[in-house]
Amino acid sequence: MKPEIVIWGGGSQARAIAPIVAAAGSSVVAIVDDTPDLPSPFPDVPIHQGIEAFRRWLAGRDVSRMGFAIAIGNPHGAVRLKLHDLLIGEGMTPASIVHPSAVVAADADLGAGCQVFAGAVIASAVRMGRQCIVNSMALVEHDVVLGDAVEVSPGATVLGLTHIGAFGFVGAGATVLSRLSIGSRVSIAAGAVAAENVPDGALVSGTTSRVL
Numbered sequence: 225m226k227p228e229i230v231i232w233g234g235g236s237q238a239r240a241i242a243p244i245v246a247a248a249g250s251s252v253v254a255i256v257d258d259t260p261d262l263p264s265p266f267p268d269v270p271i272h273q274g275i276e277a278f279r280r281w282l283a284g285r286d287v288s289r290m291g292f293a294i295a296i297g298n299p300h301g302a303v304r305l306k307l308h309d310l311l312i313g314e315g316m317t318p319a320s321i322v323h324p325s326a327v328v329a330a331d332a333d334l335g336a337g338c339q340v341f342a343g344a345v346i347a348s349a350v351r352m353g354r355q356c357i358v359n360s361m362a363l364v365e366h367d368v369v370l371g372d373a374v375e376v377s378p379g380a381t382v383l384g385l386t387h388i389g390a391f392g393f394v395g396a397g398a399t400v401l402s403r404l405s406i407g408s409r410v411s412i413a414a415g416a417v418a419a420e421n422v423p424d425g426a427l428v429s430g431t432t433s434r435v436l
Contacts, residue, residue, distance in 0.1 A: 225245070225248045225249075225250050225291055225319050225320065226250065226289055226290055226291035226317055226319065227249075227250050227251065227289050228250065228251055228253045228289045228290045228291070229245045229250050229251065229252050229253065229290070229291050229292065229293060229319055230252075230253060230254045230255075230256065230278075230290055230291070230292045230293075230311075230316065231252055231254075231255050231256070231292070231293050231294075231295050232255075232256045232257070232292065232293070232294045232295065232296070232307050232311070233255075233256075233257060233294060233295030233296045234255045234256075234257035234259065234262050234263075234264060234265055234271055234295075235257075235265070235295065236265075237295035237296070237297060238252075238255060238265050238266075238295040239265050239266075240295075240341065241293050241295055241321055241339065242265075242266065244321050244322070244323050244324075244341075245293070245319075245321070247323075247324050250291070250319075252266065252269050253269065253290070254269065254270055254271075254272060254278070254281060255269055255270070255271040255272070256271070256272050256273075256274070256275070256277075256278045257271060257272075257273065258273065258274050259273075260273065275310065279314070282314065287314065287315035287316055288315070290315075290316045290317070291316060291317045291318065291319035292311045292316045292317070292318060292319060292337075293318075293319045293321050293337070293339065294307050294308060294311075294337065294355060297357060297375055298357070298373070298374075298375040298391065298393040299391075299393060299411070301355065301372070301373030301374070301375065301390070301391040301393075302373065302391060304337075304355040304373050305354060305355055305372060305373050308336070308337050308354060308355050318336040318337035318354075318355075319337065320334055320336075320337070320338055321338070321339040321340065322334075322338075322339075322340045323340060323341050323342040323343075323344070325342045325343055326340045326341065326342065326343065326344045326345070326346070326358075327344070327345045327346065328340060328346040329346060329347050329348040329349070329350065329366075331348055331349055332346045332347070332348065332349065332350040332351075332352075333350070333351045333352065334346070334352050334356075335352045335353045335354040335355070335356060335372070336354045336355070337354055337355045338352050338354070338355065338356045338357070338358075339356070339357045339358070340358045341357075341358065341359050341360040341362075341378075342360045342361070343360050343361040344358045344359065344360060344361060344362045344363070344364075345362075345363045345364065346358065346364050347363075347364060347365045347366040347368075347384070348366045348367070349366055349367045350364050350365075350366065350367070350368050350369075350370070351368070351369045351370070352364075352369075352370045352374070353370060353371045353372035353373070353374065353390065354372045354373065355372060355373045356370050356372070356373065356374045356375070356376075357374075357375040357376070358375075358376045359375070359376060359377050359378040359380075360378045360379075361378055361379050362376045362377065362378060362379060362380045362381070362382075362394075363380075363381045363382070364376060364382045365381070365382060365383045365384040365386075365402075366384045366385070367384050367385045368382050368383075368384060368385070368386050368387070368388070369386075369387045369388070370382075370388050370392070371387075371388060371389045371390035371391070371392065371408060372390040372391070373390060373391050374388050374389075374390070374391065374392045374393070374394075375392075375393050375394070376394045377393070377394055377395050377396040377397075377398070377414070378396050378397075379396055379397045380394045380395065380396060380397060380398045380399070380400075380412075381398075381399045381400070382394060382400045383399070383400060383401050383402040384402050384403070385402055385403045386400055386401075386402060386403060386404045386405075386406065387404070387405050387406065388400070388406040388410070389406060389407045389408030389409070389410065389424065390408045390409070391408055391409045392406055392407075392408065392409065392410045392411075392412075393410070393411045393412065394412045395411070395412055395413045395414035395415070395416065396414040396415070397414055397415045398412045398413065398414060398415060398416045398417070398418070398428075399416075399417045399418070400412065400418045401417065401418060401419050404418060404419075404420065404421055404422070405421045405422075406418065406421070406422045407422055407423045407424035407425065407426065408424050408425070409424060409425045410422050410423075410424065410425065410426050410427075410428065411426075411427050411428070412427075412428040413427065413428060413429040413430075415431070416428050416429050416430055416431065417430075417431045
């Protein structure tokens with residue numbers, strides 16, 4: 225992780241990311257958010273409204289020292305990817321945010337800008353795209369593939385050999401059974417069980433895997 229980290233997003237997820245940054249020996253040096261008049265979540269860290277304000281602050285600074293994290297959850301995965309490319313264009317590096325208590329297999333492949341929170345488990349041969357989020361106490365089992373900007377909510381389980389397409393969302397406490405193909409932009413509701421393949425853009429609800 226770079227020694228200086230910029231977080232895009234000034235809400236509660238920024239507060240969750242900051243201790244992980246500190247544990248890695250880095251510092252949050254700026255917050256960026258498009259919300260008018262939003263106060264910074266940290267009293268000693270400036271907040272900048274929008275990219276132009278941020279560019280003015282960035283001018284003259286050493287961007288080679290800076291990484292970034294995007295504190296915006298789904299259903300805004302496409303926004304995360306857009307900001308990911310924008311900040312790379314400013315010369316910054318996407319940070320991998322992994323909580324010290326998370327377990328990540330040595331052969332797992334975490335895409336650029338991924339976030340893995342406290343107590344999560346990423347098992348062997350998992351492949352994650354850019355800007356994925358695996359929240360606290362979630363389990364992603366062996367040989368799972370997560371497309372770009374997938375979010376797995378707290379306490380959710382994705383069992384082995386499953387593929388989830390880009391921008392997917394697995395709700396809190398939900399379970400995705402083994403060897404399934406879950407399309408892109410699929411939402412699996414909190415507590416639901418996905419027990420069959422799911423087409424693009426569908427909503428899965430209930431413990432009987434009702435696809436809407």
